[in-house]
Structures are given as structure tokens and as C-alpha cells.
Amino acid sequence: MEHHSNIVPWQQLAARTGAVVRFAGITEEGELDWEDFESKLSEKTKLVSVAAISNVLGTRIPIAEIVSKAKQFGAFVVVDAAQHVPHEPTVVSEWGADFIAFSAHKMLGPTGIGILYGRQALLEAMPPFLGGGNMISSVTTEGFTPGELPARFEAGTPPIVEAIGLGTAIEYLKKIGVGAIREHEAELTVLAHDLLPRIDGLRILGPPPQKKAGIISFVVDGLSAQDIAIFLDRQGIAIRAGHHCAMPLHDYLGIPNSCRASFYLYNTKDDVERLAEALAVVVAKLR
Ligand SMILES: Cc1ncc(COP(=O)(O)O)c(C=O)c1O
Known part of the structure; x- marks a missing residue:
């Protein structure tokens, strides 16, 4: 029941690396088929990526349980929280996930911007995926040293207007609750x-x-x-x-x-x- 944005990037990654993307099934009622999910996990599982709420069925997925199961196999967990953050109180520490992503335009904010939360140790271990201005601490003709977090992942001129709009949307939603x-x-x-x-x-x-x-x-x-x-x-x-x-x-x-x-x-x-x-x-x- 995943959105294409939580399918296609993994298929692209698999094409580059030879990784295999496997899908856990759903039940007739439209919930995660837990048995099938468990049967797909093994010590070869590197990463589990799942939406916290389905954008079609509306199903709430038990993220904390998924994280705890995935961790038994040493897999990282990515949560697509695009439908969760605007509609359900989200407590990052209760999930224990490694990465959480959500989009501004689903929460009264502007298009084209969102937030990626990542555990600090993992973000620090990751090389920048995009080069350009602002993401470095120094550059010479021989090479560059990446900047601190989060700048090292934010190459180029940022979407300043959108970030201010998202900030305002967050304040507004927090006020309403x-x-x-x-x-x-x-x-x-x-x-x-x-x-x-x-x-x-x-x-x-x-x-x-x-x-x-x-x-x-x-x-x-x-x-x-x-x-x-x-x-x-x-x-x-x-x-x-x-x-x-x-x-x-x-x-x-x-x-x-x-x-x-x-x-x-x-x-x-x-x-x-x-x-x-x-x-x-x-x-x-x-x-
Ligand atoms: C569950 C879910 N994931 C991901 C997305 C995609 O977000 P974006 O368009 O910001 O990439 C959406 C909606 O567009 C969504 O409903």
C-alpha cells in the first residue's frame, strides 16, 4: 500500500546496487499482513521502508513494532510519515526509526519542501548526495571537505520562502493541536x-x-x-x-x-x- 515515492527510489537503488526490493503483503481488510512481513525479513534485509499511514486506505501501520522487528535483523527503518505528521501526533522517539520523511504541502505548507529526520550518527556517516555551494566547510582545487549537519545535505541556495512557509504552517498546526x-x-x-x-x-x-x-x-x-x-x-x-x-x-x-x-x-x-x-x-x- 505504499506511495510510489516509497517504491520507485528503492527500485532505482536496486538497479544501481543489485539489491532486491521485496514487498510485504496486506490483508483483505487492508492492513499490513504481519506474518508475511516477518517472513520477508532475514539477515540479508538491509532496510525496511514503510508509510505510517496509507494515502489510499488510510490504514495506520504499527511503526514501533515494525522497527523493533526490523532491528532484530539489524535492518534500518525509514518511515514515510507524509500522511502521519499532519494528521496524528508524531513522537519520533516512540517509533525509534532511523529516518522519517514528510512533506510540507500535506500540512498547509508550500510545495517542493519537506523534512527528513535522520539519526545523527547515521547522517554523520553519510557522504553528501549533492554537491554545490553551502554544503562544504572548505574547497580547494584538489577537493572539498563537507560541512556540518545539516548543511552538508543542503547544497545550493535553499528554498528560503518555502522554509519560512513551512515554519509558519508548523506553528499554526501546533497552536490548533x-x-x-x-x-x-x-x-x-x-x-x-x-x-x-x-x-x-x-x-x-x-x-x-x-x-x-x-x-x-x-x-x-x-x-x-x-x-x-x-x-x-x-x-x-x-x-x-x-x-x-x-x-x-x-x-x-x-x-x-x-x-x-x-x-x-x-x-x-x-x-x-x-x-x-x-x-x-x-x-x-x-x-
Ligand atoms: C504517503 C505519501 N508518501 C509520499 C507522498 C509524496 O510526497 P511528495 O510529493 O512531497 O514527494 C505522498 C503524497 O504526495 C503521500 O501521501
């Missing part, structure tokens, strides 16, 4: 799980509301996701239709694409009710 956002989204998710399946032929993908974040992906028998999204758009309701950068998941589910409504702090119960009403109309009409 991500815990309060989670509770608000949970209410909307329960309501959506109540209203949407009443629509003829509509099936919500993934686990029940208690086990997921505020992401409602669904399919409607015999109808194209794109048609549904276009019709809703005309009613002023914005959902997304497509593979949501998760083609392997859709392959596994045996569907070409899906519709996705995702909630955040600005959505209301009224939005969910309007979505359900408009969907009932579109489904009847397209049939």
Missing part, C-alpha cells in the same frame, strides 16, 4: 463510513474507521472513478480520482483506480453529508 485535528477527522471518518456505503454499489476500500485516518477511498460498481469526480466537481465537491500514486495497491485490489475523499481540519460534517447526497445523485444518474 494535531491531537484535536485527529479527533475532528475521526468524527468525519465515522460519519462517512456510515453514510457512503448506503449508496448502491459503493464500497469503501480499507479497514473500518477505528483503524484508519481520515481518508475515504471508494469504488462504485460499474462506474468510472473519473466520471464520479467530474460530476462532483460540478457540484463544488473536490475529490480525487485515479491511482493516487499507488499503482501496485490498485493492481493488488484488482481495480484500475478509485475515488478518494480526504479530510483535514477545514472539513465539516456538512461537507460529508453533501458528499453523500451528491454521490447518491451521481450514481443514480450515471446508472
